[in-house]
Every structure is written in C-alpha cells, then in structure tokens.
Amino acid sequence: MLAEDDPRQAEALRRYLTAAGHRATVVADGETALRQAREQAFDLLLLDVMLPKLDGMQVCRILRQESDVPVLMLTARSAEDDLLRGLDLGADDYMTKPYSPRELVARVRTLLRRVRTTPQESPVHRLGRLTVDESRRLVTAGDTTVDCTAGEFAILAAMIRQPGRVFSRVQLLEHTRGVDRESTGRTIDVHVMNLRRKIESNPRRPQQLLTVYGVGYKLSAGTS
Amino acid sequence: MLAEDDPRQAEALRRYLTAAGHRATVVADGETALRQAREQAFDLLLLDVMLPKLDGMQVCRILRQESDVPVLMLTARSAEDDLLRGLDLGADDYMTKPYSPRELVARVRTLLRRVRTTPQESPVHRLGRLTVDESRRLVTAGDTTVDCTAGEFAILAAMIRQPGRVFSRVQLLEHTRGVDRESTGRTIDVHVMNLRRKIESNPRRPQQLLTVYGVGYKLSAGTS
DNA sequence: CCGGTTTGTCAGGAACCGGTCAAGGCGGGG
C-alpha cells in the first residue's frame, strides 16, 4: 500500500513499483491508510509523512500497536528530527525526497525479503509434469524423481528458465561447457536424447522437450 | 560488532553505542569480521564498506549466505550505486558518512527491535542422525559426539543450514577460508573424506554427506 | 515421390571427476 496525497508523485511511485513486479494500492490520506491496513493484510506500507487528516507519524504509531507490517516512511523534509521520530515510532526505514526509483525499489525489496516467511527460498521451476529445483539439483517428471548428469541438468535448467523459448545447439552448449566451444557434432543431440529417455513417458514422441527443425530445441508445457 | 579500520572513527562509534547502552566488539578488517561473526552470535553488525583484506560488500555477501544477522553498512562515499549494491547484497540498512550519532543510534535500535521480535531460530540443527550446535561448536552423529576441526565444522555447518542444497567446492571453500581462492586441489575432498570417517557409519557408502557428481556435495537426511 | 539436409541413435574411446593416500607447509603451544 502506498499512502501519498500528491497524485503526481503517487502515480510515479506506483509505476516504479509495478515495473519492479509489485502490486500497489494507492490511498491519499492517513485515515484511509489506517482503515485499509486494518481491513487487508498488506506486505508493506509506503507512508508519506505529510498526509491529510492523519499524518504519517500518527499512522505509523497507531499501526505499530496492532501490526508488524513493514513501514517505509517518505518525507520531503530532510530534518533529522523527523527521521529519528519516525524510526522511534516503529518505522522500518526512511527515505527523504527526492528519492531515486532504483533506491526506492531496492529498499522495498529488502524489507519484503525480511517479511517473506520462506526462510530459504529456492527457485523451483514447474512446467507441465516437470519440476526443476535448481539449488537442490532435483528433477521430477510426473511423480518420479529423475537423476541427471551435470550436463543434462544444465540444459534442462536453462530451458525451463524460459519456457517455450527456442535454444540453438550452440547456446545450449554454452550452458554445459561454460565457454563457447564450437562443436558441430552430435553432442547436444545426445544429451537431449538422454534427457528425453528420463523425462518423457514416450521418448519417441516427445511432449515437452521438442525439436525445432533447423534451429534447435525448446521446452513446452506439453498437453495440458 | 563494529568493523571499521580507522581507529579514531571506531572509537567514536563505540562510544556512541555504549552511551546508548549497547556493548560493541571492534574489529579492523573484513576477514576478522567474518571469522568473529562465525564464532560468536552478534545481535548486529556495523560494517564499513572500505575495509582491509576483505571489503564490506564481500563480508556482507558471504555472511548473508549463512546468517540473518542484521547488517548496517557504513560508507564514506554517497554514491547511489554503492547503496544499491549494499542493499542487494542483503544489508538491512545503509548510512553515509558523516552520520550523526543520534541517527546512528536510532537506526541501530530499529534493527535490533526487529531482530528481537522476530522468532529466533534455534541454533542447533538436526538432520537424520546428525546434530550440529553452532553456538557450542558441537557435533553428534547418532549418539556419539564427534569433534571436528575448524574446517570440517565450517563445511558441515554450512551444509546443514540448508539441507539438501548442493554446494560447489568453491562455495564450501568460502566457508573454510574467508575469501574465494581458486584451488583446483583436493582440499575440499579431503575435508569431506575426513568428515565422512567421523559421521558416517560406513564412510565408503555415505548416507548423509553425499557426492553430486560434477557439481559438489550435499547433505541429506539419509535413510528415514 | 525424390533428393538433400537435419535429426535420432548407438557404441567406443577420450576426457574428466572424485576417493584415497602420503608428503610438506604452516602455525600454536609447550
């Protein structure tokens, strides 16, 4: 939630945040901010200090007594006293205008990372009947776990990161071999074949790891 | 803990903090900071960016992989990029010199309040027949206590913090020595072998400390 | 339907990787 009374600034901030992949609800005064915060569980509150009806300090103070939602204060003044009051009232961070979009987004991300309950988030990709856990190096097809060699895993991981994208053989080779080694041989084809044997129910008729004739390979969701 | 190489600044900061009722341990370089942070559980780390041997950014990055201790970065430069890098590396807050004593103390208090209200995770990890108590540096396998060397303990602790995750040799090396020194040698392998002799009932057929061919090692729950 | 090109498949050998051992370096404690 973003509490900011100047429509232009509010719009600018909202754009930064959505561009960074966040959703934002905008409110224009302190009372509304407080009411909304009570009705709905937000991940984070961006709170301008100068707000109509109820200023940011008050909102922060009241909210702190009833919730642990992260609060990031925004102020035009750079007065140190403001800053100190804000932090003492329970704000988690503080930025003075004018703020840079990148810094704002970075601070938001920091606060969100803290609140996200997942202690260790490992990027797990899913596509069709396929699952790839990169940090654990775990692959499952359907409900059976598959163990891949390093090269096979590298190819599969690269492809599932961008489902549907077509990869040339050279591009895939770069993932297995770090550097670009020009190889016109059958190397990649063999790896793909071995992968299909492990992840496709019928390797002769691939459903997910598909050939793009004349170009390379791609990973699709299959029949779903 | 306060990591700051300029003795005068370090002393000044220490005084601010003690005046505000905190205790502070002062270290003068990055490697020492990292080592101390591993040996002892601090409530918060005040980290100067420019440090000898290992700069603050590196310390932050490495430490973040193994701990959730709040980190407050300090820098002379006010470059925005520094700030962003710091926050992206997992720092919780950031201040540019010269900072006011009051603001510093306020930010420290904010971070400390956060960590104290957060449910503390127990520093003793369990996985299969393994137990690792980080604060006491105690390891048990089954019901027999094992004494590990520093390097062995560092590896085991790093792995048990994220069970199942696959660690490369370079990553594990970062835990035994502070810095990433490229070593194609058998260092890690030897440590792993010695660990297996101590914690596995049959070191030839490891049940928990497993090899991931072509990648590194991982710790699994074993037969359960 | 035909021919050239691209891909699937196979198997052997090269390259690589990890387990293990022993020797040497380094530092701390006596």
Added chain:
DNA sequence: CCCCGCCTTGACCGGTTCCTGACAAACCGG
C-alpha cells in the same frame, strides 16, 4: 626451539560422463 595437528597439494586409480563418428530415420521443398 621443537613438536604436533591441521590444512593443503600432488599423484594415482577406478569409475563416470562426455564427445565423436557412422549410420539410419525423419523432415522439408519441389
């Protein structure tokens, strides 16, 4: 000063994986 553990390194070996070349099958345009 020496002794003793610990860490590191290099070498060797057995096992796995990867690459390569050949051939068959599939694909595409005409």
